[in-house]
Amino acid sequence: MKGPSIAIIGAGLAGLTCGTALKGLVSSVRVFEKNIYPGGRISRFRVGEYEFNHGAQYFTVNNPLFWNIVSAWQTDGIVRSWDGWIVELQNGQVSNTDMATQRFVGQPRMQVIAENLASNCDLITSTTVGELEMQSAGGWRLFNDRGDYLGVFDIVIIATAGNQVAALCRDVPTISRLADKIDMTVCWAGMFAFEQKLDLPFDAANVLDSPLSWISHSQLTDQKPEFDCWLMHATPEWSQQYAASFRGRVMHSLLDAFWEATDLTPVKPVLSSVHCWKHALPINPIGEDSLFDETRAIGACGDWCTAPRIEGAVLSGFSMADRVMKYIHKKQSQKTVDH
Numbered sequence: 001m002k003g004p005s006i007a008i009i010g011a012g013l014a015g016l017t018c019g020t021a022l023k024g025l026v027s028s029v030r031v032f033e034k035n036i037y038p039g040g041r042i043s044r045f046r047v048g049e050y051e052f053n054h055g056a057q058y059f060t061v062n063n064p065l066f067w068n069i070v071s072a073w074q075t076d077g078i079v080r081s082w083d084g085w086i087v088e089l090q091n092g093q094v095s096n097t098d099m100a101t102q103r104f105v106g107q108p109r110m111q112v113i114a115e116n117l118a119s120n121c122d123l124i125t126s127t128t129v130g131e132l133e134m135q136s137a138g139g140w141r142l143f144n145d146r147g148d149y150l151g152v153f154d155i156v157i158i159a160t161a162g163n164q165v166a167a168l169c170r171d172v173p174t175i176s177r178l179a180d181k182i183d184m185t186v187c188w189a190g191m192f193a194f195e196q197k198l199d200l201p202f203d204a205a206n207v208l209d210s211p212l213s214w215i216s217h218s219q220l221t222d223q224k225p226e227f228d229c230w231l232m233h234a235t236p237e238w239s240q241q242y243a244a245s246f247r248g249r250v251m252h253s254l255l256d257a258f259w260e261a262t263d264l265t266p267v268k269p270v271l272s273s274v275h276c277w278k279h280a281l282p283i284n285p286i287g288e289d290s291l292f293d294e295t296r297a298i299g300a301c302g303d304w305c306t307a308p309r310i311e312g313a314v315l316s317g318f319s320m321a322d323r324v325m326k327y328i329h330k331k332q333s334q335k336t337v338d339h
């Protein structure tokens with residue numbers, strides 16, 4: 001098929017949604033991802049033989065377009081509705097939270113949503129795009145973080161976290177000026193497995209008056225329930241304060257906070273780990289679905305454009321694909337007129 005070639009930087013939900021929507025409409029779409037697998041902030045974390053959803057825990061749906069997408073995912077068995085019992089927890093006291101909201105999870109893990117989208121894309125993992133060079137005749141040359149050449153593309157889409165966008169497109173002020181303003185929260189995630197079942201009646205809790213903001217019983221549907229696994233997220237304030245701390249110190253602090261919040265007698269975990277999300281959630285999204293600079297043929301998308309959640313990332317990726325297609329059609333009709 002004739003048509004422009006497109007490079008997408010970042011295989012999170014925004015980049016993969018954009019790549020999937022463009023598939024078949026352009027000559028090639030190549031997605032570069034620095035991690036060893038796709039997913040970004042919905043990816044899994046392995047501790048021993050156990051896996052945790054250590055980023056996004058579930059998602060909600062508001063937008064009608066996103067409803068259609070989620071319905072298709074449900075039909076394909078990629079996501080399911082989650083009716084876990086979520087409470088509010090304050091110093092061992094449990095109170096009920098709103099149970100009216102419909103929540104969804106990827107099954108068996110959140111990352112499956114990204115893996116499914118990635119199967120539509122030409123995905124190159126373990127590749128950090130380090131530099132973009134605009135060609136005088138149009139198009140972009142891409143290089144990795146060691147300076148190795150990755151190829152030349154007619155159109156480039158940057159689908160990384162907001163503050164990583166600006167570093168890649170300093171010479172594109174229409175994008176870097178806005179991306180530069182994005183502030184992101186930090187989030188320490190703790191993952192623990194216990195030999196015996198903990199005496200906690202709920203599935204997850206929003207935690208108050210604690211270094212923790214969220215705890216969740218973590219049992220992926222394809223794993224044996226031998227151990228009782230719990231995932232915990234620290235508050236943005238606590239995470240920021242301890243962002244540069246040693247992992248062992250953070251691990252102990254999160255576990256202490258867990259026992260205090262649940263008012264349980266501490267027991268030693270059999271498996272434990274922590275991960276610091278240095279770019280967890282955008283605090284001040286720019287309020288545009290996506291950005292595209294037509295004169296340079298470069299765009300940017302992600303939750304930092306729309307809203308700091310899965311729905312925001314997917315809708316931003318869709319908007320990006322739509323803008324790219326409109327740009328391509330415009331170029332093609334200009335060529336026809338010129339002839």
Ligand SMILES: Cc1cc2nc3c(=O)[nH]c(=O)nc-3n(C[C@H](O)[C@H](O)[C@H](O)COP(=O)(O)OP(=O)(O)OC[C@H]3O[C@@H](n4cnc5c(N)ncnc54)[C@H](O)[C@@H]3O)c2cc1C
Nearest residue numbers: 010012013014034040041055056129160302303309310313
């Ligand atoms: C702790 C936590 C809890 C959350 N909880 C929820 C929740 O409960 N519900 C909800 O809806 N949302 C939640 N979210 C938010 C949700 O996960 C994000 O909004 C969404 O996943 C963002 O997708 P994205 O594609 O915009 O960005 P990302 O997922 O960050 O994807 C960007 C990708 O770009 C890659 N990348 C970056 N730089 C480069 C480079 N130079 N070269 C190549 N690749 C690069 C990254 O590795 C990453 O894979 C949570 C997020 C976190 C961190």
